[in-house]
Amino acid sequence: LLAAAVSGWTLADVEHAAKTAPGMEHYRTRNRPTGGREPRTAAEAAARLERQWAKAQERAVLYRYAPEERQQRDLTQLTGIIDVVEAMLQAFTASPGRWTRTESDLHDSTVLTYLAWASLRSGSLDVGAALRSVAIATGIPSSTVDRSLRRLHTAGWITRRRQADGPNAAVWRLTDRFSTPSVRVGPLHNVTARPPAELFDVRVTLLEALEVRLDAGRHDVFTRAGLGPTARRVYESLTTDEHALEVVADRAGLPHGRARAALARMRRWTLAIATPTGWRRRLQDFRTHVAKQLGVDGILLRREQQYVDERDLWAWWQNHLIRKAGRRGRDRTPTTQVVMFRSVDDHGGPEAYPAYPCSSDGRADHQEAMRFVRRGLLQQLRDLELAA
Structure with a gap:
């Protein structure tokens, strides 16, 4: 289901696949108490599929904007990434005053968590982090992500390896400030490195921990208008198992x-349950x-759509600048509407961008352009140009 969600499938597509796909037998049938399997009712199968599909869509938000995972050849770099991530997670609880004192501190730690996850997943120390992609993956507004990155860079927790340039996002790297280099006594050939199997097991465990943290906190209920970032941090620290208040507070890095x-x-809003021995989700x-x-x-969801519209507007504006420079613009990929005319003009075919809205004095009208983008009218504008 996760692969289907990342690929852009709809619930109707998944329901159709669940009827015959061998790997989705558990949606069609269930175990009998006496052995064997029996068909589920249509309502039960639909409810089960909808629940799992909702979970897959939540996780797909993180993977949709993730860097490409690459095969590891030199394990030295991966070892360094794992050491930094382990030290970072320990720092969140060992020095809570730095990461939970204010709302800004909570946002900083969330952005760091995403950068650590992206670095660990890609196996690269340097990761590209577009503001809107980080915002969608973390549930934090892009302007807040920008301020967090600046604060973290100023404080020395991350370094900027490359500035943002046009369509290319800025590239960041976690510094080794989290981890204190160990003092080696004796020759280096006596130092025993982690075996590869253990190294990859630790990587999988850390990835799961970071993904669970990001998925748990990325929700409407933990926005500023909802319960806020402090409740988010505590909810991220809860599990379905019971834990004492001291354990939950230590995990969250909060007093x-x-x-x-x-x-x-959260108990008043039924998000947390108090038990005689502690708290749980x-x-x-x-x-x-x-x-x-x-x-x-x-x-x-509305914020993500706003970011999509802003990216479309930016691409349209860049295409306008390319045309003004005397070069042929880029095509829109993919087109979002049915193409009505297969004609070609100086700017290309029906997949090309239409002319950018400009006032009578030649100045670009960005507000009018955004209205066209939000209404999904770019293809219609292009069709009108070709039909003229």
Whole structure:
């Protein structure tokens, strides 16, 4: 399901595949108490598929903007990445005053978590981080991501390896400030490195921990208009197993008083359950239900659509500048509407961008261009140009 969600499948596509796909037998049938399998009812199968599809879509948000995973040849670099990520996760709990004191600190740690995940997944120390991609993956506004990156860079937690240039995002690297180099006594050939099998096992464990943290906190209910970043950090530290308040607070890197207050607030909204021995998450995910009660449901979806529109507008504007320089512009990929005319003009075929809206004095009208983008009218504008 995760591969289907990342590839852009719809629920209808998945339902069609579930009817015959061998790997989706558990959606069609279930185990009998006496042995063998029996068909599920249509309602039960649909409900089960919808629940799992919703989870796959949440995880797909992270993978859709992830760097490409590459095969590891030199394990030295991967070892360094793992050491930095382990030290970073330890620093979040060992020095809570730095990462949880203010709302900005909480955002900084979330952005760092994403950079660590991207570096660990790609196996590269240097990772490209477009502001809007990081914003979508973390659930933080792009302007806040920009400020967090600047603060982290100024403080020396990350270094900028390459400036953003046109369509290319800035490239960042986690510094070794998190980890203290160990003092080696004796010759280097006596130092025993982690065996490859253990190294990859640790990588998988860390990736899972980072993904769970990002997926748990990326939700409408934890936006500023909802329960806020402190509740997000505490929710990320909860599991379906019971843990004492001290354990939850240590995982979140928060003082016990702030963690207790956040847990009490989430308990009122049925996101956390108090037990005689501690606290845990609900077995069922109530985040969307609470978001609807708070009136914040759909904030991240609307924000993501805004970023998509801004990227389309930027690409259209860049194409306009290319044409003004006397070169042929780029085609839109992919087209979002049915092509009506297969004609060709000086700018190309129906997949080319239409002319950018400009006022009578030649100045670009960005507001009018954004209105066209939001209404999905670029193909219609191009069709009108070809038909003229």
